[in-house]
Amino acid sequence: MDNKNKNNISRRDFVKTSATVAAVSAVPMFFTKGAYAKDFTNNPGRAGSVTLGFNVPQTGSYSDEGADELRAYKLAVKHLNGEGDGGLMNTMKPMNLKGNGILGKKVTYVTGDTQTKSDAARASAKRMIEKDGALMISGGSSSGVAIAVQGLAQEAGVIFMAGLTHSNDTTGKDKRRYGFRHFFNAKMSGSALGPVLKEEMGTDRNAYHLTADYTWGWTQEQSIKETTEALGWNTTATVKTPVGAGDFSQFITPILNSGADTLILNHYGKDMINSLTQAVQFGLRDKAVNGKQFEIIVPLYSRLMAQGAGENLKGILGTTNWDWQLQDEGSKAFVKSFGQEYGFPPSMAAHTCYVQTLLYANAVENAGTFYPPEVIRQLEGFKFDGMGNGATEYRAEDHQCFKDVLVVRGKQNPSSQFDLLDIVKEVPRSQVEYDASIFGGELGPYKA
Amino acid sequence: MLFEKKQNELTTMLIFSAIVLSMPIWLDPIGANYPDLLQKFAIFGIFAIGYNILFGLTGYLSFGHAIFIGVGSYTAVWSFKLLTMNVIPALALSVLLSGVVAVMVGYVSLRRSGIYFSILTLAFAQMFYNLAYSVLTPITNGETGLQLTTKDPRVIDRMFEAAGDGLPSTELFGISMSGYSGFYFCAVMLIVAFFLSLKVFNSPFGLKLKAIKSNQHRMKYTGYNTRPYLLSAFVISGMFAGLAGGLMAVTDPLAGAERMQWTASGEVVLMTILGGVGTLYGPLLGVAIIKYLENIFSSINEAVLYTLFDFLPVWLQDSMVVIVMPFVGEGWHLTLGLIFMTVVIFLPGGIIEGFQKMKDRFSKTNEQEKLKQGGE
């Protein structure tokens, strides 16, 4: 009881101070962009703190990921300000962070709800930039949202460190000078998944795609289709489904009679949990077509989704950006730090968001200024290690990170409530690299 | 008499313009002075003014006006993509095209009245929304939303200058339409819209619309064919909504299908009713309240509440925060719903009616006192 009371007071004190800090930092600063050489949007000047904007889905189909991303951001801010155990700041190299905020300024943050909708996400990001004076925006979980916010970031001259976004377009045809993505993409998923599919399912299959009807779904369908068709598979049909449909039965029933023996679910978050559960309820996994066992593939999934889908995901192949069971120093340090804070391991979304925040802070330290063009030059071509996934590079041509990709399978006999994925293969970075020019698009100018 | 009316209109317009243009000054103390919110006040103000011409004057309750917001937005973005970043052609096309769509939707929906009319507009809203998400993705870019790219042709702009490296921003002959200049542009549009609505209210046309509301049958018996009047009101309000949608794209050149969902139409209904349906200022008051709640109330969190109740003893502070918390932050919708229900139940004429009643009561007590004094 005593203990509880104490906690209460300290918590209240904590929120109070953070409110004061936020109030101080929220002194309205509106700059017409590019007025002076080094005057830029939300220049902190001599203020003692800087504000970062964390724009994540707190409602909608991807809200589970959003909640975990927010936890990671809070942890990253803590570590940047020199609180807690420092997490990945102990393993990242090269690193210039000192644990005294960014360039000696205390880091504060504001949060927003993207509702998994482009419109709402942009309004929320706009508020962060105009009202709260955010210097950097981060967040994601939907590529549609990431692309929309990235466009705004470019216009406003504020750097956007994308969270979970897997569409090829984010660093492809819609790439922006002010947008950076640590997460991998559909093209890389395809390249990583290809050899494993060939090994396990052969070269003679008929694939049926159910695809979330927006940029991510479209590019993933395309990338996976290219991969499987290169293996010799036939594509029976590709069907687009609305995001957040809930009941997918009317899309699943036609599969039963289509002659397809493989279902590829280009769905994510709760949509994937729903569609997979319903596909299993309709007996797809017990079916045999043309003498072959019917298989379901989910090209992108995470432990969080595995938790939601439960039994149904066991044995299903897919790819993931990062998993908490990786044994390198960086991953271990992050899992420990996150686990101690929240009592469960981080998801891949949390990992990518945490890393992005540190990468931004580090780039500012390297540049010695918050002036975005300088920070961008620091991030472009930046090579680092010790953040999980091995040696990683931010490719300068398209702001896409290149690192190892994990092919995973839903675990048959989990040893704990979080042990849900088997890592089938750690596909080395060299196998998933591609030419930056294949998707087109232009980064745009340094000065917004 | 006529001259007097003209002069009245002039003073109204002058006062109204002064209030709107000085918003950045008087909204500053309540934390609402930042461009995005100011722009929203103006844009939704136009939307609500237009909606009021239909619902307020004729009593036809439409749940489909978000369609025109969407049409306006998509048109404007396409104009930015294909023609020019100048906002004038974009807005002209937005208003025109949403007018055309309004003619089609209105012609069909107005064949029925009452609840059937509402359901028809609902059905249209859902159809447009679903289509924007699925079949029309080449035009709307679906869930991702329609955006500008550097590759866009922008034919008219290209005639005068070569493309820059970056994304161009929307402009009015060189003045950028983001930030405060964007707000002032929207504010001027709002003033124009208000003037038009004032004209409609005071015109014989407006009078006929009111007559339809009070008794359509009687109107018909006197030999009027009511449908052309209704359709005009519908199209006018649709064009106002198209203008608002176009302005949304002007201040932020992205169009998403969410703004066409029927609940978005529901929002303008809430605004109009809350302020006072059928009155000139009511809808604007409603807009101000709802947008303020949405942007400021929703960002109040625990920390802010603790500072707010700082003067109380600790235990009281804690319980106050627990009591108030459900109504602010994410719970602002709950506050909105409760206010709305209260208004519908007790003040069908909206908050404006509330003011009126208070004024009446006040003046009545004054009169009674005068009478009393006279008696003594």
Place this chain on the structure above:
Amino acid sequence: MDAVLIQLLNGLDKGAAYALIALGLTLVFGTLGVVNFAHGALFMLGAFCAVTFQKILTLSVKVVDPSITFFVAYKEQPYLEIWFGELGLSIIDYAVPLSIFMAIPVMLMIGLAMERGLIRHFYKRTHAEQILVTFGLAIVIQEIVRHFFGANPIPTPAPDIVSSSAQIGTWLGLSENLVYPWWRLIYLVFSGVVIASVFAFLQLTTFGMIVRAGMFDRQMVAFLGINVQRKFTIVFGIAAVVAGLAGVMYVPVLPPDYHMGMDFLVLSFVVVVVGGMGSLGGAVAAGFLLGILQSFASMTVISELFKGIDQIIIYLVAVIILLTRPRGLMGRKGVMED
């Protein structure tokens, strides 16, 4: 052949939900003359009865999870499991069907309270005002639910035994491709039972006779010295129970969130007007009809032919019906034919 059959089945299943919601809606309109925009919220509340019941059953203690070595992790162990072991777990497994017993009295109380507290003050007001006040009520209800349950869908699975699908094709001697999930079949049968009992109640009991008479000519029944008002209050309660039951059983099909009522509201109004305002049979028939139409429209053959038809078919039908036959498929002549 079996492609058509399975689509038909799926249509019936969708239709079952539409029909149940529309039935209550039209019952209220037919008797009380009230257009209730909060009816979707009642459906949602029903679904959350099941969620609440499941939450109560799974009240848990936190125990340290020994399998995690990195940090201290907790897992939850339900009290029922601690007290009754395996039996406790199987009770939890049957949470959804068991919650029906909680939902019926709860929804009845909510319905009665709603009618007494709010709706009856709006009998004399215009339809527009009824729509507005119930729309406001719907917002308030859904925000309260959001406050307690959060904004995210809450997975509430059906009992394990019915989580797979029924081999209908094999039973009927048709193709083995004809399979259908057990729970959806149960939903279909369940809705049939509920609809039949509502009709039986109205057709076979004295109470039902009075209600039907009241629907036909309220004034006349009142002249006969019957307290129609009291009866109609109960009718509102019944409508709430029907909507609630539709919600309870729908939970395993679609994890419920606070917003699901609004999503179904528009659909159910469309169903009601297609069937004919105030016509009970019409609502049921239109519900199944629209469900089947929607299901067939999403067949690949058809959606290839008319792009996007699966997205708008229901609304398109509604518009056509309203323009050509405003009293709906089975509406009485002269009722709401304006």
